[in-house]
Amino acid sequence: MPKIHDRGGWPNDDPVDHSEHEMEEWERQVDALNGVLGDKGLKNTDQLRRAIESLDLTTYESLAYYEKWTAAMEMLLVEQGVMTTEEIDAKVAALKQEQS
Amino acid sequence: MAGEAAARFKVGDQVRIRVGVPPTHFRTPEYVQGKQGKIDTLWGAFPNPESLAYGGDGLPAQPLYQVEFAQTDLWRDYKGSASDKLLIDIYEHWLETI
Amino acid sequence: MAENGHHDGHGHGDNAEYYSLRAAAMQALLIEKGVCTLDDILTMADKIDSRSPKDGAKILAHAWVDPEYKKRLLADAESAFLELGYDLPETSPKITVVENTDEVHNMAVCTLCSCFPRAIIGRPPAWYKELAYRSKVVVDPRGVLQEFGTKIDEAVQVRVIDSSADYRYLVLPMRPAGTDGMSEEQLAELITQESMIGVGLALAPENVRAS
Numbered sequence: 224m225p226k227i228h229d230r231g232g233w234p235n236d237d238p239v240d241h242s243e244h245e246m247e248e249w250e251r252q253v254d255a256l257n258g259v260l261g262d263k264g265l266k267n268t269d270q271l272r273r274a275i276e277s278l279d280l281t282t283y284e285s286l287a288y289y290e291k292w293t294a295a296m297e298m299l300l301v302e303q304g305v306m307t308t309e310e311i312d313a314k315v316a317a318l319k320q321e322q323s
Numbered sequence: 324m325a326g327e328a329a330a331r332f333k334v335g336d337q338v339r340i341r342v343g344v345p346p347t348h349f350r351t352p353e354y355v356q357g358k359q360g361k362i363d364t365l366w367g368a369f370p371n372p373e374s375l376a377y378g379g380d381g382l383p384a385q386p387l388y389q390v391e392f393a394q395t396d397l398w399r400d401y402k403g404s405a406s407d408k409l410l411i412d413i414y415e416h417w418l419e420t421i
Numbered sequence: 422m423a424e425n426g427h428h429d430g431h432g433h434g435d436n437a438e439y440y441s442l443r444a445a446a447m448q449a450l451l452i453e454k455g456v457c458t459l460d461d462i463l464t465m466a467d468k469i470d471s472r473s474p475k476d477g478a479k480i481l482a483h484a485w486v487d488p489e490y491k492k493r494l495l496a497d498a499e500s501a502f503l504e505l506g507y508d509l510p511e512t513s514p515k516i517t518v519v520e521n522t523d524e525v526h527n528m529a530v531c532t533l534c535s536c537f538p539r540a541i542i543g544r545p546p547a548w549y550k551e552l553a554y555r556s557k558v559v560v561d562p563r564g565v566l567q568e569f570g571t572k573i574d575e576a577v578q579v580r581v582i583d584s585s586a587d588y589r590y591l592v593l594p595m596r597p598a599g600t601d602g603m604s605e606e607q608l609a610e611l612i613t614q615e616s617m618i619g620v621g622l623a624l625a626p627e628n629v630r631a632s
Contacts (some may be wrong), residue, residue, distance in 0.1 A: 226344065228480050231354040231397070231532035232584065235556035244522050244547045249441035255466035255546075256448055262465075263510060270541035272534055273376035274346040288535070288550050290440040297443060306450050337513075349584050352532055354559060364546035366515075369587045387586050394562075403563045418583045 227283045228276045236279040257292060266299050274298040330386040336362045338376055338390060338418045348376035351417045355390075355409075358397055360420060363410060364389035381395065385414040453518045468543070477542035477591060478612035480505055481518075494518050498591065502541060514542035517600045519582065520593045521619065526573050526618030527580045528566075529557045529590040538589040542617060549618065559583060569620040592616065594623040 260266045274295035300306050342356045384394025394407040425471040480536050484491035494501040498518045516538045532555045536546035558565045562581045582590050594616035610629050615621030
C-alpha cells in the first residue's frame with residue numbers, strides 16, 4: 224500500500240478540476256513564510272514534505288494545499304523548539320479577541 | 324561537491340528500481356519499484372533527501388539519474404501507444420544492475 | 422471538519438478559518454521572537470509573485486525565433502535564462518527545458534507532491550497539485566490529454582516526466598503553423614501555462630484570447 228502522498232497510478236475516477244482558485248492573502252503569506260524560513264536555514268523543502276506526508280489520510284485528502292503547508296510548518300517549528308503548541312494556541316486566542 | 328560519490332551507471336544502462344517502503348521519507352514512488360528501465364540522463368550528485376528531511380546534511384551526495392520506462396512495462400492494460408514512455412528522477416541507491 | 426474526501430479543499434471554509442488563524446499566529450510569534458520581520462515576508466511574497474507564465478512564454482518565444490538560442494536553452498536552461506535576464510535564486514531547484522516535436526510530446530507532473538518550475542513561470546495551477554492529475558497522468562496520459570481537449574496522434578510518443586527529485590521541467594511546445602512573421606511578443610501570447618506543462622498545445626494564432 225503506497226504512502227498517502229505517493230499517488231502515481233492510484234485509482235481515481237475524478238475529472239481534473241479546471242476551476243481557477245483565487246489565492247487568499249493568508250495563503251500568499253504562508254507561501255512567503257515558507258520561503259523566508261528556508262532562506263534563514265530554519266527548514267528545507269524535504270522537511271516540509273516529510274511533515275505533510277506524516278498527516279493521516281483523511282487530513283491529507285481533505286485539507287487544501289496551503290492548509291497542509293500550515294499544518295506542516297507548525298510541526299516543524301514546534302519540533303525545532305522555535306515555539307510551542309501552547310504559545311500558538313495562546314496567540315490564536317489573542318488574535319480572535321482582537322478580531323471581535 | 325564535497326562527499327560526492329562517483330556515478331555507478333551510465334546513459335543506456337538497464338537498471339531495476341529497488342523495492343522498499345521505509346517508514347521514513349523517500350522519493351521513489353511505488354509505481355516504478357521493481358520495474359526495469361534505462362538510464363536516460365546523468366544529472367550529477369545531489370544531497371540525499373532522506374537525510375535532509377530530518378535536518379541532516381544529505382551527504383554524501385547521491386548521483387541522480389533520469390530513468391526511462393516503457394509505459395507498457397509499468398502498467399498492465401496501458402491505454403496508449405506502445406512507444407509511450409515514463410521518465411522519473413531516481414537517486415543511485417535505489418538502482419540495481421540487471 | 423473534513424470536506425469531500427477525494428477532492429482537495431480550496432482554502433476557504435471551516436478548515437481555512439482554523440488554518441489561517443494558525444498561520445497568522447505562527448507569523449506573529451516568529452516576528453515577536455525576532456526570527457524574521459513582516460518586511461521579510463512581504464518582500465518574499467512579492468518576489469514569488471514576480472514570476473508568472475508570461476516569463477516562461479517570453480523565453481520560449483525567443484527560442485522559437487532564434488535556433489541557436491534554442492540549442493543553448495535545451496543544453497543548459499539556466500544559463501540561457503540568464504541571457505534574458507532571469508537569474509534563478511541559489512535555493513531554486515534546477516530547471517531544464519524539454520522540447521515537444523511532431524514525434525515526441527512531453528508532459529510534466531509531480532506525483533509525490535507539487536514540484537513545478539516556479540522560479541521561472543510562477544506557482545502551479547490548482548489542478549496540477551490535486552490528486553486526480555497526479556494519479557491519472559502517469560497511467561493514462563492520453564486520457565488526461567483528452568480531458569484537456571488536446572489531441573496527440575497515436576504515432577507521437579507521449580513522454581510523462583515525474584519530477585521526483587532536484588529537477589523541474591519546462592516544456593517548450595511546438596510552434597504552431599501559420600505563425601511566420603509574427604513578432605516575439607505576439608508569439609509569446611500563444612504559449613499558455615498548459616502548453617508549458619504539456620497538457621495543452623500552444624495556441625493557434627486565430628485562437629488567442631483577448632486579455
